[in-house]
Amino acid sequence: MISLTGVTKAYTKQSIGLDNIHLHIEAGEFVSIVGQSGSGKTTLVKLLIAEETPSSGNIEIGGWDITNIKRKEIPTLRRQIGVIFQDFKLLPKKTVRENVAFALQVAGESHKRIKDIVPRVLHIVGLGHKMERYPNQLSGGEQQRVVIARSLVHRPKILVADEPTGNLDTLNTKEIIEILKKINQFGTTVVLVTHNREVVNHLKKRVIAIDEGKILSDEKHGKYRL
Amino acid sequence: MLGFLRIIKFTFQNIGRNVGLSVMTVLILVLMLLSVNSLITVRALTQEASDAVKEQIDISVYFDQEVKDEEVAEVEAYVNSFEEVKEVTLFSRDEVLTEFTDKHKDNQDIISSIEELGENPFGPRMTIKTHETEDYATITEALSVPEYDQVIEAKTFADTEKTIQKIQLITSQVERFSALLSGLFGAIAFIVIFNTIRIAIYTQRTEISIKKLVGATDWFVKGPYMLSSLFFSLLSVIISFALTLLAIRFLDPYIMSIFNDPHFLTNYYFSHILVLAGIELGAVLILTILSSSLAMRKYLRV
Numbered sequence: 001m002i003s004l005t006g007v008t009k010a011y012t013k014q015s016i017g018l019d020n021i022h023l024h025i026e027a028g029e030f031v032s033i034v035g036q037s038g039s040g041k042t043t044l045v046k047l048l049i050a051e052e053t054p055s056s057g058n059i060e061i062g063g064w065d066i067t068n069i070k071r072k073e074i075p076t077l078r079r080q081i082g083v084i085f086q087d088f089k090l091l092p093k094k095t096v097r098e099n100v101a102f103a104l105q106v107a108g109e110s111h112k113r114i115k116d117i118v119p120r121v122l123h124i125v126g127l128g129h130k131m132e133r134y135p136n137q138l139s140g141g142e143q144q145r146v147v148i149a150r151s152l153v154h155r156p157k158i159l160v161a162d163e164p165t166g167n168l169d170t171l172n173t174k175e176i177i178e179i180l181k182k183i184n185q186f187g188t189t190v191v192l193v194t195h196n197r198e199v200v201n202h203l204k205k206r207v208i209a210i211d212e213g214k215i216l217s218d219e220k221h222g223k224y225r226l
Numbered sequence: 227m228l229g230f231l232r233i234i235k236f237t238f239q240n241i242g243r244n245v246g247l248s249v250m251t252v253l254i255l256v257l258m259l260l261s262v263n264s265l266i267t268v269r270a271l272t273q274e275a276s277d278a279v280k281e282q283i284d285i286s287v288y289f290d291q292e293v294k295d296e297e298v299a300e301v302e303a304y305v306n307s308f309e310e311v312k313e314v315t316l317f318s319r320d321e322v323l324t325e326f327t328d329k330h331k332d333n334q335d336i337i338s339s340i341e342e343l344g345e346n347p348f349g350p351r352m353t354i355k356t357h358e359t360e361d362y363a364t365i366t367e368a369l370s371v372p373e374y375d376q377v378i379e380a381k382t383f384a385d386t387e388k389t390i391q392k393i394q395l396i397t398s399q400v401e402r403f404s405a406l407l408s409g410l411f412g413a414i415a416f417i418v419i420f421n422t423i424r425i426a427i428y429t430q431r432t433e434i435s436i437k438k439l440v441g442a443t444d445w446f447v448k449g450p451y452m453l454s455s456l457f458f459s460l461l462s463v464i465i466s467f468a469l470t471l472l473a474i475r476f477l478d479p480y481i482m483s484i485f486n487d488p489h490f491l492t493n494y495y496f497s498h499i500l501v502l503a504g505i506e507l508g509a510v511l512i513l514t515i516l517s518s519s520l521a522m523r524k525y526l527r528v
Contacts, residue, residue, distance in 0.1 A: 049439070051528060071444075078441035089436045093243040105232050106442040150440065 001027040001158065001189050002048065007057030009043050009213075017043030019213035021057070025191065027157070030184045032200045033193045034224055035210035041193045044210070045162045048191070049083055050074045062157060079107045082151030082188075086163035088143045090135040090150075096122065097131040100150045107154060121149045125179065141172030148179055158189045165196055173199065197224040233449035240450050241457065247426055248458070254422045255462035255514075256469070258415040259506055263470040265411050266502065267477075269404050270494050274485055276397040280359055283393070285366060286382040289349040291319075293377045298350050301374060305354055308368065310361035315353045322348040349379060359394055416513060423517035427451065427525070434525040444526050451522060455514035463507045471495060 002025040009017035018040045025031050035041045046052040047059055050069050058067050066077060090099050097118055104114045122128050125145040135143055144164060151159060161180060165173040177199055184190045194200060200207055200223065207222030208215060241248045289298055298316065305314055317325070323346045330336040340347070356362055366381055427434075437447045474491035482488045495502070 051439070075438075075441045075443045075446075078439065083439065085439075089432075089439060091433055091436055093240070093433070102437070102442075103440045106437070106440060106446055108229060110228070 001025055001029070001062060002191070003058075003060040004047075005058040005060075007047065007054045007059060009040075009047060009052060010055045016213045017052075018047070018054075018210075021213075021215060023208065023215065023218075025189060027189055028184070028187050030181070030190045030203065030205040031192065032203060032205060032207045032222075033191065033210060034195060034200055034207060035216075036195060039210045040213040041195075041210055042162060043213070045083075045160055045191075045193055048158075048160055049081055050077055075106065079103075079154055080156055080158070082154075082156035082159040084144070084147050084151055084159070084161040084164045086166035088135070088140075088147050088167075090143060090146060092135055095132050095134055096127060096138070096146050099135070099146055100153055103150045103153050109154075117153060121153050122146075124152075125149045139172075140167050141169075141175060144168060144172070144176055145179070148176070148183075152183065156188065158191065159183055160191045160193070162193045163195070164192070165194065165199060177202070200224040229446060230449075233446065233453065237450040237453040237457065241454055244430075247429060248454075251422055251426055251458050252462050252465070254418060255458060255510060256466045258418055259462055259466035259510070260469060261411055262415060262506065263466060263502075265404075265408055267470075267474065267491060269408070270491065271481070272400050272404060274490065276393075276400065278485065279393050279397070281355075283355075283359060283362070283389075285354040285362055287352040287354065287369065287378055288380040288382075289351065290377055290379045291347065291349040293349055297377045298352070301369075301377065302352060305352070305365065305369070308361075308365060310356045310358070310364055311354060312357050313355040317351040317353075319346050319348055319350050322351050419510065419513050420517045423455070423514050424521040427518055427521035431525045434522060435528040438526060438528040447526060448519070448522060451518045452515055455518050456511060459507055459510040459514055462510065463503055466506075467495075467499070467503055 002023070004021050004023040007021045007023075008019055011017060021044070033041050033044060043052065047054055048061065050066055053069070054067060058065065060066070061077070062080070064077070069077060091102065094102065100118045100121060101114050104117065109117075119128060119131065122131055125148055127142060127145055127149065130138065130142065135146070138146065144167075147164075159180070164176055164180070168176065173196070180190055180192065181203075192199075192203075204221050207217070207219050207224065209217045209222075209224075287301070289301075302314055302316060305311055323340075326348065327337060327340065354365055356365060369378060369381060434447055438444075471492070474495060478489055478491050481490050487493070
């Protein structure tokens with residue numbers, strides 16, 4: 001599903017984001033990528049959504065070589081990967097419903113289908129009653145649930161969550177992780193980037209530890225070890 | 227088609243939900259266009275003033291009292307043969323006398339002197355107007371030939387030559403100053419509009435990158451900003467011309483005393499409105515779209 005072969009991302013000679021990474025993630029896996037700040041976790045996410053291109057090596061997603069992806073192909077890739085960000089990245093001038101609908105509108109979905117899907121997805125994440133609110137009228141946990149709804153709305157095969165609980169309290173963190181686990185149970189590959197020890201240990205899933213741009217460990221049922 | 231309709235919807239949604247920013251952008255565009263219109267008004271007035279002064283200038287050729295009609299006709303034909311000449315008007319001896327007596331009807335001494343003479347002491351008079359003031363010298367020189375020494379008694383151009391030169395100097399300086407001012411205003415308008423749009427885009431940079439991250443194409447993101455530029459340009463041109471037309475309604479009565487035309491500015495604007503509005507709309511539109519594109523380029527690279 002996701003395959004990185006000898007991937008290096010160097011910003012300058014001194015600043016190396018990732019250094020010769022070899023990584024393979026199967027379809028339906030739940031993988032936690034752990035590491036301290038500046039270890040290269042976010043660089044990995046940026047490479048997966050083509051926000052950055054690798055300096056060397058190869059990246060394949062679902063059999064699509066995105067190493068040198070063309071600029072005009074990037075939107076198509078992003079519509080196939082759901083992404084959850086630590087800072088939510090919701091459109092502040094759009095309502096909850098409009099934020100979720102936007103992900104479908106950019107893909108050219110019909111008005112009827114959008115009208116049908118969006119309320120259903122928002123009900124699943126427990127925000128059916130707050131559809132007409134603006135992001136600044138929601139709590140952090142609620143905003144993150146909107147982001148999850150947005151990332152799921154076009155049924156992606158891969159969900160990349162970059163520090164999704166970084167700005168949340170314990171209760172909201174648990175809720176978000178439970179939602180991610182459910183999404184994974186329905187067959188979506190989940191890549192969770194985090195430095196939250198408790199979350200990783202609780203999941204008991206595959207853990208890849210990164211430090212200074214290199215993979216330190218890759219355990220099938222791992223724990224947070226750094 | 228669906229995408230385009232959504233772009234239109236997002237355009238008006240953006241304008242409405244960023245109403246403060248939209249109003250500020252239109253306001254600055256209107257202010258810039260108003261200053262451009264003020265300059266256009268000043269140019270129109272100076273041009274009209276300069277033309278009016280030029281219109282007052284002519285050459286008067288005074289013929290000898292005993293000149294024959296054929297000789298006058300020959301001079302008239304000769305003058306008319308010059309392409310620099312715009313208009314030649316001939317006054318007969320009687321007309322010159324009537325004009326003189328009318329002019330001096332309140333001065334009994336002059337009127338009595340004329341009556342005492344018992345005959346018309348004036349010869350015919352010819353006034354000549356040229357297209358350009360600098361052409362008067364050519365015509366005067368052309369008339370200063372020995373063949374006409376006997377028939378032409380006097381020419382007035384020599385008396386007004388210095389005045390004409392002064393007027394030419396003033397009008398050319400006014401035109402140069404006006405062009406310089408236009409260039410300066412144009413540059414200021416360019417810088418202000420360019421930066422207004424850049425700031426407007428800058429305040430929405432996060433939204434632009436978010437839209438890209440959720441899979442929007444460049445055009446889907448840029449579209450609403452381009453359409454907003456069109457809408458803002460159109461609106462600002464309409465408002466600025468409405469305000470200008472309103473202002474000149476108040477100005478026209480003051481100008482009437484100078485140009486003898488009660489609706490000089492109103493007529494000027496109405497006869498040029500399509501060209502002026504078209505040029506201003508085109509310039510503002512190009513400028514806003516160019517500024518938006520340049521400002522967005524950086525944020526679209528996500």
